[in-house]
Amino acid sequence: QVQLVESGGDLVHPGGSLRLSCRASGIRFSFYTMGWYRQTPDKERELVAVISRGGNTKYSESMKERFTISRDSARNSVYLTMTDMRSEDTAVYFCNGARDTWGPGEYWGQGTQVTVSS
Numbered sequence: 001q002v003q004l005v006e007s008g009g010d011l012v013h014p015g016g017s018l019r020l021s022c023r024a025s026g027i028r029f030s031f032y033t034m035g036w037y038r039q040t041p042d043k044e045r046e047l048v049a050v051i052s053r054g055g056n057t058k059y060s061e062s063m064k065e066r067f068t069i070s071r072d073s074a075r076n077s078v079y080l081t082m083t084d085m086r087s088e089d090t091a092v093y094f095c096n097g098a099r100d101t102w103g104p105g106e107y108w109g110q111g112t113q114v115t116v117s118s
Contacts, residue, residue, distance in 0.1 A: 005110070007021050
């Protein structure tokens with residue numbers, strides 16, 4: 001059974017930082033491109049960042065200066081470090097696993113809520 005479990009979502013003040021984690025099980029993690037996506041009630045789910053099995057990364061243009069994606073194969077985990085956060089970063093953030101593609105792939109986590117507010 002494949003599981004992607006996100007954690008780390010929280011309420012953060014504008015300008016603050018947050019680190020999200022996603023731990024994968026049931027997949028051969030090193031074979032997968034892992035990604036972070038986000039969604040708000042009034043928008044479709046959008047790409048935040050992805051990282052390939054080899055460590056290559058792609059970012060949404062509007063977030064690449066503030067967000068960093070990383071992975072730790074020893075822990076079957078992918079991380080998203082967010083800095084200089086803004087109210088428009090408020091969303092549910094989802095972890096995704098994709099095989100043989102940049103994604104999104106078929107495996108999704110349940111999401112973690114991030115709220116940026118003073």
